[in-house]
Amino acid sequence: MEPRIEILPWDRPLLEQAVEWLARDLPTGNLDLSRHLIVVPTREAGRRLRERLALFAAERQSGVVGPLVVTPEFLVTYPLNERAVADRLACLMAWTRVLQSMEIEDFRAVFPRDPVERDFHWALQTGQMLDRLKRSLAEGGLNISDVNRICGSSFEEVDRWEALGRLEEAYRAVLTEEGLEDPSEARNSVSQAPSLPEEVEQVTFLGVPDPIPPAVAAAEKIAESIPIRVVVLGPRGGEALFDEWGRPIKEVWQERPIPYPELEKRVHLVDKPLQQARKTERLVDEYSEPECRVAIGLLDREVRPFLGETLSSAPVFDPEGESCERHELFALLEILKRLLRGRDYAVCGELIRHPSYFRFLRETLPAFSLERLLWEWDDFRERHLPATLDEASESHGAGAARYPTLNAVLRLIRTQLEPFQTEPFSKALSEWLRALFQQSRVNEMGEDGEPFLSAAYSLMAWLKSLGESSFLTEGEGGLEASDWLELLLSVFRDERIYSERPEGAIDLQGWLELLWEDAPHLILTGCHDGNLPESIVGDPFLPDGLRRTLGLKENAGRLARDTYLMEALIESRSGNGRIDWIVGRAANGGDPVRPSRLFFQCPRKELPRRARHLFQEVASTDSRVAWQPAFTLRPQNAGEVTRLTVTQFKDYLACPFRFYLKHLLRMEPVDPWKAEMDPLDFGGLCHEVLQKMGEDPGVSDTTDVRVIQDLLQDELNRCFRARFGNALSAPLLIQKEALRQRLLALGEQQASERAKGWVIEAVEWAFEKESLLFPAGLSVRGKIDRVDRNEQSGELRVLDYKTSEQGISPREAHCRKLTGQRAVDRPQCAYFQWADQSYRWIDLQLPLYVWVARETFGKDAWSGYFNLPKAKSATGVAIWESLSSELVDAALECAQGVGRAVCDGRFWPPVERVEYDDFESLFFNSVGSSVDGDYFEQAQR
């Protein structure tokens, strides 16, 4: 029997006509279509049809039984469970196996160059490409080996395809051995001998302009026993425009003019995808209730994200669903994959920040606090810079008290990873997930319960497939758990999650769905050449030229089909409806795009006008707005100050406001990228080593350079080991080496200082003074690195170790002579007169040390720096020779000033320009204008 083609006139939308047409032969009452098989182009089209059928029946107070609504794919896959068809996972695995075991020399025509590493990752990636190739060919009912057969021997790439053919053979052999069949090949053989469910008595192709060739082949066979009707939306009496399967005839349609109504008014030119979305929004906003009135055609997926989840007047619904790749479960497994691969400490950090994981932790660990855990995680990282989970868990037993939560969590993570080494992968993963989600009911996971369920279902379906197939598990010995996971993710990633359509939503339809859309107003975004019609120019395997030869879907065919579709969309809205076309001029990345060729399907004489309209320059509609801050900052009151450390004075003198931020609010950033010691660590470590030197009587008393240096080196090694473990990263090794050089140089100096009679009296000498000098309730604290006494003269000196890059002169570091008319912008107490000159205090550290020594020992001491800078020549003690008693007193006066100011809460006004501004990121133009100074001052009272 020949299929019978019937035209539904295209002056109305397809959907309503289709329903009427299906119902027309049926008695009133029930719509019993259970003997019908209806072929529609896409899943969503089927959905729309069934919905409309249900509505139609509801008008008759009834329901619909049947029909079987399928896509053309069905005809070549039914009945599925009668064949052992390899699923995607099995296909990939087979390719992977072939690629890993092949002798690459035998396939030089395909792989002229060796890949970097022929590891699993490479094999999987390459396998995916070959899998895609095979499926593209299968759309035309072809195998790889068919290509040379069709192209003949004069074909340029004959060797390459011959080699590809051999790969295909090997691939097939792997599958056969497992009793499996390649899905495309299975489809081909089904198409030779198709079957249908036994109740089917009538097959209808309904609005399918572009069925895949194997499905057509199957249909031809089916038509021998079951009547087939082909229903096409088209011009009245236009049967001749279509072939017997309802496909627009290429030669007819590719030249056919499309009657755009009001093209100049309805085709909108804008700049980029963002502007396309904005334009769409404006058009939708014309309706107060846009549902069923407007639908959006998404021809360019780049526009999709800019449309958001809702427009201002309605939510949007994307029947394409969301890719599993964007789902949190995918993210979780992706983290797990990397954790399995490298066991990185940083990846652990990602794991504990994943909501599913921290929920699990809370359910598992007593009194768990995520905040605490994250704090410990960062603190530990900043101190110890661990690279891996194992380093982190090994080396820090001593830190148990500081990191109780972290240690527990790391232990848990490690324990949880163990089964991946010992158990079959699918079991290990399933157990890992079960443990994680043990307590959670999916509905408790909030409104995302639905998507979560479907993501979880498809994941588990794949995992089960992975675990069950003997073929897949056999090779397990060779693969790491992370490889298995990569394989699993490669198929999971392509799954889609569909959510329910929200009420009142606007649909976002793909091009092929639009024929089934009956909203009278269509907005087509992304009408660019390349999307509309979709065109392929250039391909590693199947360039357009080859596609033509092979009879695959090619550019000319798509043009014909899309011309038909466009005209159908236009015509079916001629009575009630309207279409707006939105054309951008550039892609997100700035690449120019061109309007669709379909716009030029018109009588020649109209071309120039159209060309001018479609290629006009697009004026930018964005306008510039002058810079304006959204708000000013309002620092909160941080409470009273009761103690100051000697080093804090410097900060107050530099800028009272920043002092407040730094020392009262204790603002301190975390550097998430820290990979080496910062200057503070560097100095700290140095101090630690030097303290040991000072405390060791054997060393502090010797003039033997070697003895001192040996100790310093030993201590350095010990400190590094204690802090960073044994496996140092490159930056740490370099820093350690740098420190070693400096300490060696210091050792020499130490020996010579000792020779000059200086004996170390105390190291890390801490003091806290409540003195009449300062306002009541305020104490001054500090820790002097080192106090020396000269065994000959009995003189004292207080020293501070300095590890900055250059050697520093104490005087220059403490006060500065004022020259010219430098702005007087520091706190008043910073300024002082000395020998008829004006000076400004920068730092008070050493004078305060001298003062403390005076209070303690009853006499003034020398003071200075023990510099250990980079250059060996600058290493040594630098004494502030000119620091007299009077100058110390001047410094004390300044310190009193600061003390009073701090107690009075005077932190405003700020100093606008400082040398190093840790708070730069908070200020724009000026500190004064960025902070609400009045509020701040009020708050301090």
Next chain:
Amino acid sequence: MTASNKGETIRHEMIMASAGSGKTYQLTNRILKLLALGVEPERINALTFTKKAAGEFFDTVLAKLATASEESEHAAKLASELDLPGLGRDDFLVMLARLVGRLHLISFGTLDSFFHRIVRNFPFEFGLTGDFGILDEDGVNVERRRVLQEVFHGYPLKAEVYRRFFEAFKQATWGTEERSLVRLLNRFVDENHAIFLRAPEREKWGDPERIWPDGSPWLEAQSLPEAELDALARIAEEKPDLNDKQRGRWRAFIDGVRQWQPGAPFPGDVKYFLEKCLREWEPIGRRDAVLINERRREVLSPEQCKRLESIVKYLVGGSIGASLRVTRGIYDTLWQYDVTYSRLVRRQGRLTFQDVLLLLNGRFANDEDSSGLTLTQTDDPTRLAVHYRLDSQYDHWLLDEFQDTSFEQWRILQPLIDEVIQDPTGQRSFFYVGDVKQSIFGWRGGDPRLFRDVYSYYNQWDRDVIVERRMNESRRCGPAVIESVNTVFGNEGLFRELFPKETVDRWSAIWDVHGSSRSEEIGYAALYEVENEAERFASTVGLLEEIQPIEKGLSCAILVQRNEVGEQLAQYIREYSNIAVTSESDIRIGRDNPLSVALLSLLKVAAHPKDSFAWEHLRMTPFNECLRRMGFDKGRLIESVLTQIYREGFEATVAAWIDKLNEVIELDRFSQGRAKELITAAYFFDRLGKKTVAEFLDFIDRYRIRDVEATGQVQVMTVHKAKGLGFDVVLLPDLEGKRLAQRRSGLGVQETSEREIAWVLDLPPKEVREMDRMLHENELTSEAEACFERLCDLYVAMTRAKQALYLIAGRVGSSKSINYPKLLDRALASSEARTVGLGQQRINCYYEAGIPEWYQRLGGEPPREEAGREALAEEETALTESGRELKPGGQRLRRRTSSDASQSDVLGDRLFSLETRQAADYGTLVHWLFEQIEWLTDETEQALEASLQRSSAVSTDQKTAALNEVFGCLREPTVRATLQRPSSPVEVWREKRFEIVMDGEWISGVFDRVTLIQDGNGGYKEATILDFKTDRLSGETDVDRLRDLYSPQLRLYRQVLSRISGLSESRIRCRLLITQRRQLVDV
């Protein structure tokens, strides 16, 4: 196509087109001519450098065709321009039709994208793995960090490799900061990786044999000459006529030399004599030198000369020796980096455009085998393969901005062009156009010498293979501007005086006197000289206020050399005037305003609660109020934000918090704009598939946007950005800077004539370089090169002006430095200055051409933009009017599936259990078996077994189990009874789908099995719904639980069946068959 044009061939052509002389015009006309001659559009490959320019070509071609095919007058004009007078409207229409019909095949694009296309289609040939993608700048940064991390952490494992790397790195970073190595290494790689990629061979780095093929006298003395120092010290002490200061100098010098480590910079005390000695090098050699020591002449004794000579040799030699070592160290470091980079990034298919180029050139350090495809030695098969896989064969090549083409790019194109040139039919052509005077992209590889080299290469055997044309008539610049350009750039004598010979020779070869075709407007050009930066800025504002370009509808640009100056200047103008100004430099939206910074703090707190900076900052912002209202403490904030990030992504998270902020304060328009941009940026980040806050912050920190293109405002931009643009008025207030002949900083590189790198050297200090012939020559070449490029910069800057050009430079005074102000002063300034008043300011004008008051004659046209706005508004209203009449399409329903009715919560524990999945499959199988049964007969069991045999989808164990379970049921009498055909007329439905609308909801579902007893009138008497449940049970109570669970579903089935069959619900019986128990349960 008219007959007269057939058979006409088209010549190969090179056009040297001076600024504004109509380069695009030439190129598009060439395309049009090809089309007119009947060439298929897809056989034309027109390539340029920017995406924008590529888009414009096409638009221009199309616009010209459209106009010409509409009006005969235009057609005639175009025909004559194309030199094809026979063409008429219809011919152009045909061409237009052909062009639009082949849009998808036409590749007018960028060179980069063309090369990208090639590589993309040959992944295996290039040894690439996986999907292919281009890395943008941000991507490179991210990858670099990853690679460095790998480099850092990979090392402890392999001690030997590590040791080498460590030594290398130490050498390479000699004398630099030790405490932020990571940043240092990052910068280091950033600066030098490109050179490494061009010269990946170890022997090119710091090899004395290559640098000094004939040996270098300096390299002999590299060890500390103790004896000489001692001797020199003794001489200095003993020399009678020295004073203390002078003697001190010598002591310091000798100490300094002793302390100095080769590679470290010379200490001041060493430099003091070193420089003097180098100046007196010959006399020292003759042993009769005199040095100035502490402002007094000191005659050196012959012995002193001799000792000093050795010491200086040591200093120079040691310095060069250290340079060589450091260079090799740099190489080793880069090599390590590149090996890792290649493995982790490049060969995984993530390439930069630079990588693409090198790949096509077949040069990668770490590719031991270079088989596969390289395009540079294209033989026929490869070329055919390229055509074939690209679906294209190009007969006609048009290359734009050819002066910016790099040698690597040319090497790839050359074989393809060779083929064109050698084509005997004369049906193929090559055309290139550009302006060597505008070669300002040398820093990224542009090689202006190619322009002439290519010409000579193809013309070497046969003159006039390529025809040369020069175009020097500017359609952009007015006569006054052109006059100033001619005066500056046509003064060869002055150039010879100021610049290196090589520079001048090159310039003279390309220089032609310019003309202007805009004779109707004379325009103006002037040189102002002012005291300092403040005055330059002030006079810029003064000029703008005086001219009021925007009011007069004139476009106006201020061109600067560096972005930072542009920023400052724009800020200054905003502060001191009311002139609308936009700065074309990139905006960092994550940093430039309080909203962004606060939002980023919020995210930071969520991921890193230890960050007290972020937390306290957050509390100073209105977000604090948001948190208060929501009752969020830090802990809640963390959970909420992290959850949202993982569930919905950064875009949604950022948007949500901006919404929350909006409830607390009203955002001004600017901040709203930034908020939107942040959301967009977050969207782009989400697309990278990343979820960590740290990466997001890093991304946003680097994320930049360009200010919207603004008509109606004064634009501040760099000269580089202005290339290709023209403005009515151009101001150049940022002309200061170092001398023009200063080599670019960085490694010293010597190129061969084939543009191969001959050697690389981390250069020793300048005083040392000058002592060595080779290094000195290299330096001179680099200087000449740099000088040429700087002249190009100025040329580009000046030729942006259409009507008026203002050069605002600092006073040159007695400065010897040959920089722009010096050049302009010497070239343009007359001795007499005219004083110009700009508001309060009085400025000296040293050069003028044209009419100073050129702008006064212009009326106040409104800026174009406004007109555009109105049109837009009009269009909007038109749309609104027509919108309302549409009748809505079909109604949409909420959807439910029948099983929703009995949905229970799923426990995670079950959800992720493999057994659950297995049970589900098993259930499907049991269902399927039951579905096979129409009515129970004696053959049923056999039939089931047979059909199960055919199905190979499940394991044998499961099959047997399922079969047994079904058989078990079938043997149960109650079950048998329901499955046997009753005596009355009956209809049975198996697995029947239904669609129905109930209570406004659309319900779809499937009946497992329904038996309907017919009433003989086409209706039914009664019906039974049977539903198979395969749940695994334990204990008696479970049956009740199941019934409770499934009764909503079955009640729904009953309603549905009632509606469909017309039976009342009371006549419909619902039963569950619990297969495991073989038990029937009524519901």
